[in-house]
Amino acid sequence: MKKLVGLIIALIVLVIATYLVINSNIDVQKVLAKYETCESDGFYDNKNNVEASGYIVSNKTSEGFRYGYVNYKGKILLDTEYNEIYRILDIEDKDKVYLIDVKDGRYGVSLNGKDIIKNEYQFIEYNSNVKDFVLQKNSSYGVANIKGKIIIPVQNELVEVKGKYIYVSNGDNEKVYDEKGKETQIDFSTSINPTENENYFIKILENEDIYFYGIVDKNGKELVPSNYTYIEYLFDNYFIAANKDGKEGIIDQNNNIKLEFNYTSVQQIQNTTLIRTLDKQTNQTDIYTKDLNKIITLENANIEKDGNTIKIYNSQEEKYFDINGIEINK
Secondary structure, three states: OHHHHHHHHHHHHHHHHHHHHHHHHHHHHHHHOOOOEEEEOOOOEOOOEOOOOOEEEEEEEOOEEEEEEEOOOOOEEEEEEEOEEEEOOOOOOOOOOEEEEEEOOEEEEEEOOEEEEEEEEOEEEEEOOOOEEEEEEOOEEEEEOOOOOEEEEEEEOEEEEEEOEEEEEEOOEEEEEOOOOOEOOOOOOEEEEEOOOOOEEEEEEEEOOEEEEEEEEOOOOEEEEEEEOEEEEEEOOEEEEEOOOOOEEEEEOOOOEEEEEEEOEEEEOOOOOOEEEEEOOOOEEEEEOOOOOEEEEEEOOEEEEEOOEEEEEOOOOEEEEEOOOOEOOO
16 A cells, blocks of 8 residues: 555656646747747756756847847846857856856856856956956956956956966066966976876976976876976876887886887777877887787788777788777677
8 A cells, every 4th residue: 555655656746747847848938939049058967968058049130130048947047138148168067057248349257147257358268277267358368267256467468378377478577377366386388287187287398399298296296207298198097108209108107117118109099998009110000908918919900990899900810809908709
């Protein structure tokens, strides 16, 4: 009996939820029907997919189309009085709609329909690395934080975001700031770039248009000195690096060589854990697993991926592996 009652309650809840969703969608469509054009803002997140995307709408006036914004619930956040509107898609919060909007040729920023940066700038750009806005007014530049507060005054000749820092110059006066607008001791010719692993950053030193690469941790501590001509994060604690001779290999976060610098190129095969190396002088390809175990050496090799199967072949031989490097029969 208790199971039956529970089942009935569950069915009632499902019916009510379905009714609310259907009627909510009907209400949104009623709102959107008031406009001449309507298109998705392009928002997407892993939890709601495209269900939480809003709508950039417009109506035609005597001066051309004017744009507004309606959120995914059908609420009008901005009236149709803007020349242009686009959503900041890097901010993956469905209930925080950041819009860069242009009115009479002037840029501003709104959050859920309320201005946080007034429409008084020639240009505004959001940078996802520092999570700040770079502002331009006439020929001067500055920075505002995610709440719209000015953290670097709009009175500089140049503002540029490189990696995790903000670089400001006025003639020979050059300074580097963090994302909060606090001045740092980072050299102006140095940039610190994030990787897919939040624990590691690529440090790049520029000297007369020559670049030297190293690795630092999230606190700025040097892990690998900037003695390489290139470094790229690979996976786990591994990095692809190039030495001064232009040869590539693999190092770890402690600068230990895990794969010797014998190759013209080293790269990860897309959507697999496999690593491909190439020596152009011999045209020899080696394939390594994630543990850096060599599974095949082949000259004049071609690589094809079909689903979870990797085909490695030349005119005399062909081999098949899964995405982890386990050989399979085809």
